[in-house]
Amino acid sequence: MKDQTIIVGAGLGGLAAAIRLAAAGHSVLLLEKNQRIGGKLNLVREQGYTFDTGPSLLTMPWVIRDLFAAAGQRMEDYLHLDQIEPICRYTWPDGTVFHAWQRLPQLIQEIERISPHDIHGLFRFLAYSARIYAAVADNFLLKPFDGISELLTPRLLRDGPQIDSLRSVDAAVRAYFRSPYLRQIFNRYATYNGSSPYLSPATFNVIAYIEFAEGGWYVRGGMYELGRALLRLAEELGVQIRTSTTVAEVLRDRAAACGVRLECGERIPAARVIINADPRYAYAALLPDHERTARRLARLEPSCSGYVLFLGVNRTYPQLAHHNIFFSADYPREFQAIFQKGVPAVDPTVYVATTCLSDPQHAPPGHMNLFILVNAPALGSRVNWSQEAVPYRDLVLAKLERMGLDHLRQHIVYEQIWTPHDIQSRYNAAGGAIYGLSSNNPFSAFMRPPLRAHGLRDLYFVGGGTHPGGGIPLVLLSGKAIAERVAADSAKKSLH
Numbered sequence: 001m002k003d004q005t006i007i008v009g010a011g012l013g014g015l016a017a018a019i020r021l022a023a024a025g026h027s028v029l030l031l032e033k034n035q036r037i038g039g040k041l042n043l044v045r046e047q048g049y050t051f052d053t054g055p056s057l058l059t060m061p062w063v064i065r066d067l068f069a070a071a072g073q074r075m076e077d078y079l080h081l082d083q084i085e086p087i088c089r090y091t092w093p094d095g096t097v098f099h100a101w102q103r104l105p106q107l108i109q110e111i112e113r114i115s116p117h118d119i120h121g122l123f124r125f126l127a128y129s130a131r132i133y134a135a136v137a138d139n140f141l142l143k144p145f146d147g148i149s150e151l152l153t154p155r156l157l158r159d160g161p162q163i164d165s166l167r168s169v170d171a172a173v174r175a176y177f178r179s180p181y182l183r184q185i186f187n188r189y190a191t192y193n194g195s196s197p198y199l200s201p202a203t204f205n206v207i208a209y210i211e212f213a214e215g216g217w218y219v220r221g222g223m224y225e226l227g228r229a230l231l232r233l234a235e236e237l238g239v240q241i242r243t244s245t246t247v248a249e250v251l252r253d254r255a256a257a258c259g260v261r262l263e264c265g266e267r268i269p270a271a272r273v274i275i276n277a278d279p280r281y282a283y284a285a286l287l288p289d290h291e292r293t294a295r296r297l298a299r300l301e302p303s304c305s306g307y308v309l310f311l312g313v314n315r316t317y318p319q320l321a322h323h324n325i326f327f328s329a330d331y332p333r334e335f336q337a338i339f340q341k342g343v344p345a346v347d348p349t350v351y352v353a354t355t356c357l358s359d360p361q362h363a364p365p366g367h368m369n370l371f372i373l374v375n376a377p378a379l380g381s382r383v384n385w386s387q388e389a390v391p392y393r394d395l396v397l398a399k400l401e402r403m404g405l406d407h408l409r410q411h412i413v414y415e416q417i418w419t420p421h422d423i424q425s426r427y428n429a430a431g432g433a434i435y436g437l438s439s440n441n442p443f444s445a446f447m448r449p450p451l452r453a454h455g456l457r458d459l460y461f462v463g464g465g466t467h468p469g470g471g472i473p474l475v476l477l478s479g480k481a482i483a484e485r486v487a488a489d490s491a492k493k494s495l496h
């Protein structure tokens, strides 16, 4: 069908665009190379253990509600969200433990316990980051921009100073908190988009605000239930979905995209093509006439990747919460290793999620499912993961044993390791970068490939590699932005 829209990739961005376009009456064909939809939001189910392989924390849940509403449905009829308390259990090498409660009175009590003079700082920080939110919500998040001309509005010029883009996340955090523990906690939010708190602009302090003000959420049954719910909604709206279908090339007719060629040779015509795959991969692999753009994007700094362990253990660790962070002793050194030296940190911060605490069916009785994530440099650095993967596993597990997970290695009954190579090959994510380009400088947002591809009409990008950025809510918002641009472009065409 010539008037259909083809979407390359059924990650959350592709699904969101498909739902919005189908709800607006478009005929949509979604092509996904993997056997299952969801992209980085995915699933491993082995030997009685279930693991979410990508996102474990959901923020801005209203973005999902809004997506269902755009299709005339209620989110609550498709999936259930729960707020997890505490939102995270933090542990430091010196034995200090901090529970970050979402309920304010409990959070204040916890701050009072480790650093009473910082309570006032917390309120000042929340007020400061709320101002950033007010300034960036319209200019960047809710209405992602397409090029500098769309961005330079009188409103942005008015709100500019609130955005706090000229100092780093860390510099701002230091101005509000005295405790090194609290500074490390608030600096960690820069990693939510795969960046360093010592390099990324203080604008990203908005992430902490969003989590504290709107909550950190979990999808009941496991994060993959979000993928299942969006798949159901898309199918109900008539979106055609072909999995195990790899696109090999975007077809062009003069200066416009006009379909795709699949790896198997089949050619499918389309009125427009929307690429949900990472734009850096797409320019290099799917758009043969765009080597210059591919080369330019390849020179830009990627976000960090991840080193992941999926462990099934035949015991429980009662001290663990659903989300846990085991911090490094030297945070600046850790980010220097990842972003400046391009090597994995020797003393990494380790994230451990145990979803079986919220969903007991995720592990056999008396067992636990541990999803372990460590920030790692994107590929292209000096790491040979085929040699490093196993020694690094021992380094990470030895650290967890030192920090209270006694005899962890003796209790592992199921294990899988993913290095940045796995993240790259599973999702065609260039360099295994989780969030596309890094946000390590104030101009990063302007470097991201735009929603409307330059130099080729009827070609669009959606998802974490474009605007407004990576992470579940932003990727879903990019689906909304694409649907709006397709509507505007179609209206323009029908006038001609």
Ligand SMILES: Cc1cc2nc3c(=O)[nH]c(=O)nc-3n(C[C@H](O)[C@H](O)[C@H](O)COP(=O)(O)OP(=O)(O)OC[C@H]3O[C@@H](n4cnc5c(N)ncnc54)[C@H](O)[C@@H]3O)c2cc1C
Binding pocket: 008, 009, 010, 011, 012, 013, 014, 031, 032, 033, 034, 037, 038, 039, 040, 041, 053, 054, 055, 056, 057, 058, 059, 245, 246, 247, 248, 276, 277, 278, 306, 308, 373, 423, 426, 427, 428, 429, 434, 435, 462, 463, 464, 465, 470, 471, 472, 473, 475
């Ligand atoms: C380990 C990890 C932890 C994370 N933690 C969080 C978290 O806690 N909270 C949060 O909000 N976010 C988190 N994220 C980020 C979040 O998962 C992503 O930002 C989001 O899922 C990206 O969605 P997307 O649609 O942009 O792209 P993707 O999920 O990458 O989807 C792109 C799709 O395109 C497909 N594709 C690629 N090439 C082709 C081709 N040639 N033909 C057909 N299909 C193709 C891929 O297979 C993939 O399915 C995490 C990610 C990872 C990996």
